[in-house]
Structures are given as C-alpha cells and as structure tokens.
Amino acid sequence: VYIADTYNNAIRVYNIATGQLSTLKTGGETLNEPGAIWVGDDNFALIADTNNHRILKLDLTSGNLAVFPVK
Secondary structure, rough: EEEHHHHHHHEEEEEEOOOEEEEEOOOOOOOOOEEEEOOOOOOOOEEEEEHEEEEEEEEEEOOOOEOOOOO
16 A cells, blocks of 8 residues: 655555555655655556656656656
C-alpha cells in the first residue's frame, strides 16, 4: 500500500504481509507536500507533488523518478 504522507513530505510504503512501514526513496528529489499517489498496472506510479507544482512519474522497478509533462 502506497501512502502520500503529505505533511512529512514523503511517500510511505506499507507491507501488509509484514506490517512494516518504510519510506520510498525519491532519488534525491525533494517532495513538498505530496497530495496523492496513483499506482498503475505497468509498474509506474504518479505522484502529485503539490507545492512543487508538478507531477512525478516513478518507475517502481528501477526507482527512476522524472517530471511527468502536463499541458
């Protein structure tokens, strides 16, 4: 389960099987009040990085993070 931890500026990952909560690494990118995360079937996630005014695309396999172009 992925959680946008808005006021701690992080994305958390909760492992249901183990009960462990961890912080998703963002490759040096600083999140500023992430408001939501959406995880697709293609092993990618989109993060609404609210106060940085951008959407980030995260490759859940490699950990690569890039700005998702929105027009």
